[in-house]
Amino acid sequence: METVNKVIFVVYDGLGDRPIKEFGYKTPLEAANTPNFDAIAKKSLCGLSNALGRGVRPGSDVSHLAIFGYPMDKYYTGRGPIEVAGLGIKLQQGDVAFRGNFGTVDADWNIIDRRAGRIRVVDEFAAALDGMEIDGIKIIVKPGTAHRAGVVFRGPGLSANISDADPHEEGKPVLEVKPKDDTKEAAFTAQLLNKFMRRAYEVLDKLEANAKRRADGQLAANFLLLRGAGMYPTMPTFEEKYGLKAACIAGGGLYKGIGAFLGMDLIHVEGATALPDSNVRNKFVAAKKALEKYDFVFTHVKATDSLAEDGNFEGKKQFIEKCDAAMAEFLDLPDDVLLVVTADHSTACELHAHTADPVPILFCSPHVRIDDVQEFGERAFVRGGLGRMEGKDVMPTVLNVMGRLHLIGA
Numbered sequence: 001m002e003t004v005n006k007v008i009f010v011v012y013d014g015l016g017d018r019p020i021k022e023f024g025y026k027t028p029l030e031a032a033n034t035p036n037f038d039a040i041a042k043k044s045l046c047g048l049s050n051a052l053g054r055g056v057r058p059g060s061d062v063s064h065l066a067i068f069g070y071p072m073d074k075y076y077t078g079r080g081p082i083e084v085a086g087l088g089i090k091l092q093q094g095d096v097a098f099r100g101n102f103g104t105v106d107a108d109w110n111i112i113d114r115r116a117g118r119i120r121v122v123d124e125f126a127a128a129l130d131g132m133e134i135d136g137i138k139i140i141v142k143p144g145t146a147h148r149a150g151v152v153f154r155g156p157g158l159s160a161n162i163s164d165a166d167p168h169e170e171g172k173p174v175l176e177v178k179p180k181d182d183t184k185e186a187a188f189t190a191q192l193l194n195k196f197m198r199r200a201y202e203v204l205d206k207l208e209a210n211a212k213r214r215a216d217g218q219l220a221a222n223f224l225l226l227r228g229a230g231m232y233p234t235m236p237t238f239e240e241k242y243g244l245k246a247a248c249i250a251g252g253g254l255y256k257g258i259g260a261f262l263g264m265d266l267i268h269v270e271g272a273t274a275l276p277d278s279n280v281r282n283k284f285v286a287a288k289k290a291l292e293k294y295d296f297v298f299t300h301v302k303a304t305d306s307l308a309e310d311g312n313f314e315g316k317k318q319f320i321e322k323c324d325a326a327m328a329e330f331l332d333l334p335d336d337v338l339l340v341v342t343a344d345h346s347t348a349c350e351l352h353a354h355t356a357d358p359v360p361i362l363f364c365s366p367h368v369r370i371d372d373v374q375e376f377g378e379r380a381f382v383r384g385g386l387g388r389m390e391g392k393d394v395m396p397t398v399l400n401v402m403g404r405l406h407l408i409g410a
């Protein structure tokens, strides 16, 4: 009999939620009409999961790392390296990476606009700074979406243990970057960042493209505000760790970053926007197609989280129904394909925030011990055969279904 050798792994960001009075105290997932989610749940082993354990409110970055078996204490020093990986920069051990915004400052470096008037394309601004060298350190600058950019410091003797320059508030001055420990590496890197901000300001402020923006009555993109410093760790790729050739399908920059950070290939899908208008079905069709080339396809859907962050429970319910239609793509997967559907954390509409409430998780395959769960929902999954698990249990469970777990003992 054939066993499982391919995996489609779908993460609905912030899918779990709390009872909503307007829905008769059902969650958006319970209130939504979801025949396809339910049909999949009926053919699955179901349960609840907390990515970082009970009573921990996870951020999306660290919860994804936990689910994929990369504990944060070992592999996470900041969001910079993850975001930067998603921009196509191949990181090297010892690199310090930042994420940043092109913004607007006055001559005294007071922030006028953190996003330079919501500038849409920053390619030429990033190019003007890319390749700079200061004190023997090479500086790589790559444009992100809209006002965003990724920056890497590359060279010996760096540390990510430094403070942020971004005051996160307009009208306030840019903060001087300081070391957060007594090492010479932290002192050197803090000084380097201060010097880089000065040099970048001098280049950007007199850039022709900014003269043009000012002439058009737009705010100049004359500053690069950096934050989220992180050092790229020595780590195995997903393929090295599990022996599974992996791809990532995501619209959001952070999630492409997580895929790239773990060495997954990024698959671009037309219409994958990370917004409620995202073409979820296209992503699922692409995920199935990717199984021809890959063993493991991570597919991320974002808007379940963002709608809940806005407190928009009606929007979250409607988006879940839209996703349900797309889930039809997974109703008839071949027997050797395991479908995992879960979330990175709950996002409660009532709080507009991530919570520590557990999330549904299912393993859909004829090779698992299918339980009696009849519908896809937070409370229906309490009775699932998986019971309660944590992020760190997820990949071992996948490997077990695939028959790839190492034997302990004899």
Ligand code: ZN
Binding pocket: 013, 014, 059, 060, 061, 305, 344, 345
């Ligand atoms: Zn998330």
